[in-house]
Each structure stands twice: as structure tokens, then as C-alpha cells.
Amino acid sequence: MTVVALIAVTVAVALVRAGWSGRTGLAAAGWALAIAAIFALGWQYGAWGIAIGFVVAMAVAIVFVLHAAAVSPARPRRREAASSTALPQGDGYAIARRLGVFVIVVPLSFIASQGLALAIAAAMKGNGSLDANSVATAMFIQPTAWAAIMAWQMTMDNLRNMAAPPVLVALLGSIIGALA
Amino acid sequence: MNETNTSYRSIVKRALSGHASLGLLGGALLYLIAITGSMIVVHDRWQRWEEPEIAETAVLSPDAAQASIPRALELEAGAPQTAHLYIRMPTEDLPRAVLTTDNKAWYVDGDGEIVGREAHSWTEFVMALHINLTLPIVWGMILVGALGVVLAALAITGVVAHPKIFKDAFRLRSRHDPQLARADWHNRLGVWTLPFTIAVAMTGAYIGLSYAGAGVLGTAYEKGDIEPVYATIFGDEPEIDPTPAPLPDIARALEVVQTRFPETFPTYIVVHDPMTRGQFVQIIAEHPQRLVYGEVYSFDGDGIYLGKVGIGDGEIGRQAAASTYKLHFGDYGGIPVELAYILFGFALAAVTATGTTLWLRKRRRKGLPTERMEAMWSVVVWGIPLDLVAMAWLRAAGGPDAPLVLCFWAMLAGGLALAAARPALFSRDQLRPLLGIALAGTAIAHSIAYLPQASGTWAINAGMLLVAAIAMAPSARAFAARRRKQLPQADDGNPPCTRNLSHGHDLEKGIVPREAIE
Numbered sequence: 140m141t142v143v144a145l146i147a148v149t150v151a152v153a154l155v156r157a158g159w160s161g162r163t164g165l166a167a168a169g170w171a172l173a174i175a176a177i178f179a180l181g182w183q184y185g186a187w188g189i190a191i192g193f194v195v196a197m198a199v200a201i202v203f204v205l206h207a208a209a210v211s212p213a214r215p216r217r218r219e220a221a222s223s224t225a226l227p228q229g230d231g232y233a234i235a236r237r238l239g240v241f242v243i244v245v246p247l248s249f250i251a252s253q254g255l256a257l258a259i260a261a262a263m264k265g266n267g268s269l270d271a272n273s274v275a276t277a278m279f280i281q282p283t284a285w286a287a288i289m290a291w292q293m294t295m296d297n298l299r300n301m302a303a304p305p306v307l308v309a310l311l312g313s314i315i316g317a318l319a
Numbered sequence: 320m321n322e323t324n325t326s327y328r329s330i331v332k333r334a335l336s337g338h339a340s341l342g343l344l345g346g347a348l349l350y351l352i353a354i355t356g357s358m359i360v361v362h363d364r365w366q367r368w369e370e371p372e373i374a375e376t377a378v379l380s381p382d383a384a385q386a387s388i389p390r391a392l393e394l395e396a397g398a399p400q401t402a403h404l405y406i407r408m409p410t411e412d413l414p415r416a417v418l419t420t421d422n423k424a425w426y427v428d429g430d431g432e433i434v435g436r437e438a439h440s441w442t443e444f445v446m447a448l449h450i451n452l453t454l455p456i457v458w459g460m461i462l463v464g465a466l467g468v469v470l471a472a473l474a475i476t477g478v479v480a481h482p483k484i485f486k487d488a489f490r491l492r493s494r495h496d497p498q499l500a501r502a503d504w505h506n507r508l509g510v511w512t513l514p515f516t517i518a519v520a521m522t523g524a525y526i527g528l529s530y531a532g533a534g535v536l537g538t539a540y541e542k543g544d545i546e547p548v549y550a551t552i553f554g555d556e557p558e559i560d561p562t563p564a565p566l567p568d569i570a571r572a573l574e575v576v577q578t579r580f581p582e583t584f585p586t587y588i589v590v591h592d593p594m595t596r597g598q599f600v601q602i603i604a605e606h607p608q609r610l611v612y613g614e615v616y617s618f619d620g621d622g623i624y625l626g627k628v629g630i631g632d633g634e635i636g637r638q639a640a641a642s643t644y645k646l647h648f649g650d651y652g653g654i655p656v657e658l659a660y661i662l663f664g665f666a667l668a669a670v671t672a673t674g675t676t677l678w679l680r681k682r683r684r685k686g687l688p689t690e691r692m693e694a695m696w697s698v699v700v701w702g703i704p705l706d707l708v709a710m711a712w713l714r715a716a717g718g719p720d721a722p723l724v725l726c727f728w729a730m731l732a733g734g735l736a737l738a739a740a741r742p743a744l745f746s747r748d749q750l751r752p753l754l755g756i757a758l759a760g761t762a763i764a765h766s767i768a769y770l771p772q773a774s775g776t777w778a779i780n781a782g783m784l785l786v787a788a789i790a791m792a793p794s795a796r797a798f799a800a801r802r803r804k805q806l807p808q809a810d811d812g813n814p815p816c817t818r819n820l821s822h823g824h825d826l827e828k829g830i831v832p833r834e835a836i837e
Contacts (some may be wrong), residue, residue, distance in 0.1 A: 207489050
């Protein structure tokens, strides 16, 4: 069963590759087969099966990518611009802004995500003592929330907007904590 | 519709800008973590490579395991009494048994005899670079965990900033304009290893930041004690009773596991507070086709089975937490998955390297000063692996107690300072072939020096030679191209050495005109 599913994953990626050059039906079939195969692996073997399925899929895709690199036709190259050895000039405002971004993205967002994690652990355990589910959930939620906040902040263009996501998450954590 | 398009393009532009900012914030450290992570997927094999002369054994019987304990403790007479004792069982990757106390670690042969000190300090140093950047363990792991969060955010913003993700899915213009080629390598490798990147980033973040999380939970609910927090996942530590007692019966414990749970594979024997009345034995045994690191079976000092912790079939939170280690290190599918993880890890390193290079070249095209930064980045990309090779030689020459950590950071800092001062000396074209030569030289020297032990080390040396070939390939091509340009061509297409002689004479028959000789 494992071997069949892994062969299906390999064929699926090959179909996606074949469909990339315009035959969208093939690509769609490939994605559908990949999802079905990984689902089957997960059904049979749980997380281990899903992990193995993804590893095979990525490895096959990388082989196709390396093949594309190997057969890529040569093209004329642009002349490289000469570089300067001058030291970069930084003005005080730019440095202060960068520090502000760092403070908002790192410690502020860390605290907000940790608060959310703590609140969710409290809601899960209720009046009982800490258990494996509440502890593990808190430990997974914190880095996940922090990564999501960070990615969200990186799509914003000023410090005030960047501060909004951690504030919102902290607010959410406070509400959950109060209700817990 | 136009407003939607403008808004979407604006998000893409901001995501790209944010992606670049994050990449610059952690680029060098992420690259170091990616390179060392790729290496330590097979850390057991590096251990064999570093100490190839240690006698190996595929099996350690329960009686041999039992016999090894008093022999090891005898060697530690005079040292503080150990609170923990571990026996690492032989595996296919590392067919050696290792007995570790709080003081030292010893290799044990198939008869339970001590055959040498475990002294793979270079392998441990590479692992420490990856796990905690050789910083104090808790703070180092928290920092590396935070970098895992940065990597995950980079992956997300990278996808948002890549509107042609499907259209360009298999396009890699490797022989095009270098900036375009670099962008294609960055995007294609980044996209197709996305599940791997997210998995290792988030599991690494979980593992590293769990100290902070445990501290917060401990402060909130356990009066600042983190042990009860960890006990919810890994099980309780036993009650301490320091009254002296005989050695624990680990042979009996091991036999029970082998008999009652034959589908499992014991990997570690752990003895808490050995030779005290409170001593407690745990055997960690791997379950096939599972991501959890194993089930933990508990025994008292007489080897009586007390039950299992429930790592493999307990609460889902416990199973999930216990699955992060194998998922992160690629230790769940034998050699094929390990090789895949090495490939993906190097791809991640390439994504990190090309990302910063793309930013530097873009800066250069705008006419902004970049030469010093480019030279320093070359030191990061090619100098870090060179530095690791240099530390392997230092370990070989200076023994297991050579100051690898200090020398590594000093060499890296020195290289960066020199690159800033004299950027012309530190280009990719100079450092890359140097790395190739260093890797090839090390692999060949090791193979010659340890020929009798080649069966255990050939794979690592072969891998080094392959990486060396890849590193030297561009220089070899450039050299061949220069040679072709230097050789002048005859009007008739013949090389110059026959040009004057071929006129009117049959050289193939060996007839040379007299005037050519005189």
C-alpha cells in the first residue's frame, strides 16, 4: 500500500509537470491524484504517512526543476554594473525606523503571541491542572501565531499599521483569557 | 477591478519589501543554521567519520549492557556521583553502544567492555552551531527558535510576493542573465521545498521556544517550576531516595521490552539516580512507521515493569509534541528520507544565499555602495563551510579538547573584518574553488588515513567529493573556456604545431619535410 501510494505521488507530480506547459486538465489531475495519495497515506499511517508522501513529492519536483536548469538555453548576459567601495550612508531617521520595526516585530509580537498561547491553554485546561493537550497546544500556538503576525506585519508600510496585528492578537488573548 | 488590481500589486510589492527586510535581518544566521542542519541529518555517520577507529557492534545484549555499567562507573571513581546514566543502543547509522553519565561518555563493545572515550567534539560542535549557535543552551535555543519563526514568515511573505508562482513553476533559466538565473533558483527551490521549510521552521521554533513557553506556563501555574510543565509531555521524574542500593537490573528490563513489545526497537536505556533506592529505569523504544521518537517503558530498580508514559498512544498533544523531533531532523524513513532532507536543506541554504545576493546586486545596479557587503556575504556563503572544514582539521590535529567554538567564531569574524577592509580579496570566484579544494583534500586525506575503516566512512567522503565537484565546476568551466580562447586556430582549422608542416606533405605517414628539421 505504501509503495502504491508513493508511486501515485510520483505520477501525480509528473502529471503536474506535464500539465504545466498548457494542458491544465493534466495538471488538475495531477494535483487531485497527489491529494488522494497523501490522504491515503495519512489514513493508513497517520502523520508519518503524510510526511513520507510530502518528501517524495518534493524530491520528484526538485528533480524536474534541476532538469529544467540543465536544459535551459544560454542567453546573452547583461554587463554587471561596477560596484562602489564607499561605506553605506545611513541617516538617523532610517536607523530609528528600523529599530522601531524590530521592536514591533520581535518583542511586541512575541509577547502578544505568548499571551494568546497562555490564554488558550487556560481555556483548554479550565479549573484542572495543566495537561499534555493544553501544554502542547500553547507551545504550538505561540510560534505559529508569532509567524503569522510577522508575515502580516511585513505586508504593511508604516510603523502604526505594523503595530496593529500584535495589538489585535493581544486583545484576542485577553478576551479568551477573561472567558477561560 | 482596477482598484482590486492596484491593491493586489501593492500587497505584492509590500510583501516583497517585507520579505527582503526579514531576509536581511536573519540571513547570515539562517544560512549557518541551514548548512549545519543539512550536515547533522546524518550526525551519527559524521560521528563515525570523526572517530573511525572505534570498535563497532551491531548488537548490545541485555547482559552486555548490564556489565558495562559498573565498568564505566569504575572509571569515574573520584568524580561526583552521576544523577543520570544513559546507554545508547547500536543502530544501523551508528553501530556503536555509548554509555553516558553526567561526567563522561564511553564507547562500549558487544561484550560490555569499555573501548574508548566518546570524543566526537567536532560533530557535537556542528550540532551545537545548529541547535543553539554555541550560545548558553537555553538562550541559544530560544534565539534559534525565533529564527525558525522568521524563516516561516519569510516563506509566507515569499509566496505572497510571488504572483507568477504557478506560471513559472518549472521554469529555471540557469544560463540567462545571472540576476534572472539567481531569482529563478531562489523562487523554484523555495516553492518546491515549501512543505519542508515550513515543517523544519515550525518544529524548530516549537523545540527552541518551548523553554520560553514552559517558563511562562510554569510561572502562571506551577510557582515558577518548569519541571511539572515538561512532565505533562515526557512523564514525571521519580521521587529521590539517596539511600545507597545495588546496581539496577537493566538486563531484566531490556528482556521485558524485547519480549512484551517485540515490534519495537530499543534505542536508549535511561537510569535515574543509579545505585540509590530511588533509582528508576526507563527504556525508550522506537515504533516503526511513527513520527514519535519512541515509547518510554518504565521499570523499578529490580527491573519490574511499572508501565509506559504514553508517548505513542496517549493524549494527542503528547504525541504531537513527541513527533516534532523526528519531523525536524528527518529521522523517520531511513537513508532515502535522510538524503532527501540533505538535498532540501542545501536547497534552503541556496535560497538564503541567493536571496541576499539578489538584494545586493539590485543595490549595485542602483549605483549604491555594495562591494564591501558583497565581499562579506561571500565570506558568509563560502567562508562558513570553509571554516567548518578548518575546524575538522583543528580537531584532527589538536584532539577532542581543541577550542573549536572559539576558533570558529574568531575565524568567521576575522574573515568578515578582512572582507570589509579588502573586499577585492574575497569574491565568490576566489572562495568557491578554495572550498572545493578543501573538501576534496579532506575527503582524500581521510580516505587514505583510515582505509581499513572505509566501510563506515566512505559515504561521507563520497558526499564531500560530490560537493567539492559542484563547488569547483564553474571554475573548471571558466578555465576550459579561457584555454580555448588562448589557443589560436589555423586558417585551415588545424592547430598551429602542424600548420607549417602540413603544406604539401603527408604527415600521417610520418613524412616530414627536410626544411622543417634543418
